Amino acid sequence: MTLRKGNRHFCILICQPHLYRETxxxxxxxxxSPVSAVSQCRALHTTVSRRGLDEFFDxxxxxxxxxxxxxxxxxxxxxxxxxxxxxxxxxxxxxxxKNMLLSLEQESRRQRLQMPSPERLKKVSRSMFxxxxxxxxxxxxxxxxxxxxxxxxxGAWRRNxxxxxxxxxxxxxxxxxxxxxxxxxxxxxTPKFVQPHIRLRLEKHLRGxxxxxxLQRGSRSKLKEKFPQMKVSAS
Amino acid sequence: MPVTRVLYPLYQLGNPQLRIFRPxxxxxxxxxxxxxPPDTVQFRTPMEMTKCDIKNYLVNIYNVPVGAVRTxxxxxxxKKRNHRNQKIKQPDYKVAYVQLAQGQTFSFPDVFPEKxxxxxxxSMEEMEQKFMEDExxxxxxxxxxxxxxxxxxx
Numbered sequence: 001m002t003l004r005k006g007n008r009h010f011c012i013l014i015c016q017p018h019l020y021r022e023t024x025x026x027x028x029x030x031x032x033s034p035v036s037a038v039s040q041c042r043a044l045h046t047t048v049s050r051r052g053l054d055e056f057f058d059x060x061x062x063x064x065x066x067x068x069x070x071x072x073x074x075x076x077x078x079x080x081x082x083x084x085x086x087x088x089x090x091x092x093x094x095x096x097x098k099n100m101l102l103s104l105e106q107e108s109r110r111q112r113l114q115m116p117s118p119e120r121l122k123k124v125s126r127s128m129f130x131x132x133x134x135x136x137x138x139x140x141x142x143x144x145x146x147x148x149x150x151x152x153x154x155g156a157w158r159r160n161x162x163x164x165x166x167x168x169x170x171x172x173x174x175x176x177x178x179x180x181x182x183x184x185x186x187x188x189x190t191p192k193f194v195q196p197h198i199r200l201r202l203e204k205h206l207r208g209x210x211x212x213x214x215l216q217r218g219s220r221s222k223l224k225e226k227f228p229q230m231k232v233s234a235s
Numbered sequence: 236m237p238v239t240r241v242l243y244p245l246y247q248l249g250n251p252q253l254r255i256f257r258p259x260x261x262x263x264x265x266x267x268x269x270x271x272p273p274d275t276v277q278f279r280t281p282m283e284m285t286k287c288d289i290k291n292y293l294v295n296i297y298n299v300p301v302g303a304v305r306t307x308x309x310x311x312x313x314k315k316r317n318h319r320n321q322k323i324k325q326p327d328y329k330v331a332y333v334q335l336a337q338g339q340t341f342s343f344p345d346v347f348p349e350k351x352x353x354x355x356x357x358s359m360e361e362m363e364q365k366f367m368e369d370e371x372x373x374x375x376x377x378x379x380x381x382x383x384x385x386x387x388x389x
Contacts, residue, residue, distance in 0.1 A: 052297060052298060052299045053264070053276060053297065053341055055297060056264040056297075057264075057344065057346060058346075063344075063345075063346050063347065063348055064346075064347055064349070064350040065350070088256070088257070091257045092296060095258070095261065095296070096296070096297075098261050099261050099262055099263065099264075102261055102262075103263050103264040103265070104346065105263075106263050106264075106265050106279070107266060107346050107347075108346075110265075110266055111346075111347050113347050131257075132257070135257070153242065171242065172242075172244060172245040173245070174245060174247065
């Protein structure tokens with residue numbers, strides 16, 4: 001991922017929701033949709049919190065505590081009810097929270113003390129993962145409606161030298177494929193000499209399947225012998 | 236549960252500026268091991284972040300006025316071995332030294348201060364503490380024995 005200097009900008013809406021972080025980001029998102037009196041114009045978002053580097057640490061009341069209370073992680077069902085702007089803001093709230101928790105974890109390791117409530121990290125990671133899945137769902141739905149394509153990244157079914165067919169995802173290159181020496185060394189077909197190996201592999205797989213089936217039959221017949229009234233489960 | 240690997244579009248001269256929504260990178264503020272100048276903040280960043288990335292990240296997300304950023308990659312040791320004598324690799328990480336602009340200073344605070352842990356009246360913690368003290372008192376021997384253990388009869 002080595003891109004050129006200075007060509008990555010972060011698009012964030014300039015709304016930092018809280019002056020002081022009274023509620024943790026794991027609570028319900030009731031503050032994020034301001035009610036505007038005028039229906040024509042959009043609500044103005046202003047930067048409220050300007051704590052800077054203090055946001056890498058918890059609120060000072062929580063320093064030195066053994067347990068810090070936090071709510072439940074966000075579920076995908078809850079996240080699907082939120083608008084795109086809300087999800088965007090929530091991502092950054094969760095990001096800052098995770099940065100804070102990672103800094104706290106590192107400091108606790110340095111001081112050789114226990115980190116207060118380490119389950120918060122898991123909760124935040126899971127919330128972020130679910131947020132990502134919800135956003136991806138919305139993107140695929142939009143893409144299907146607009147273009148008819150399900151996947152954003154183009155690909156194709158190809159066969160590799162071992163005889164397996166897999167979904168090859170295209171990668172962006174600066175030169176065409178016929179000038180790419182490394183790509184040409186990769187063979188997307190199965191040579192003839194691999195056929196015996198494929199056959200042996202197939203035989204091994206079938207033998208394994210037959211062995212499992214006979215094992216199941218044997219165990220079931222033994223059970224039937226011991227318990228003749230037993231009802232055979234449909235499988 | 237990791238997020239799947241993201242492939243960023245290839246950049247060639249003249250391409251539009253790449254904008255990233257929902258960056259998946261996390262910075263860890265660490266206490267410096269060696270004494271640093273008062274305006275320097277030390278971070279542990281993912282390996283893929285560059286100096287410009289870190290600058291943009293801090294300026295846009297945290298509103299921190301960043302002057303200069305210097306990075307280095309810390310090699311995680313591969314020397315330790317486990318009970319099977321296999322080499323165990325400690326992960327590599329990138330360290331960023333960020334100098335703040337506008338004459339700001341930063342000192343790493345004491346995040347684990349000594350707190351007076353007296354539980355409030357009528358609470359669960361107070362009852363637990365009383366119970367534990369009672370138990371410990373029961374386990375102690377008769378003080379009239381003068382520290383002699385139970386092994387000595389009578």
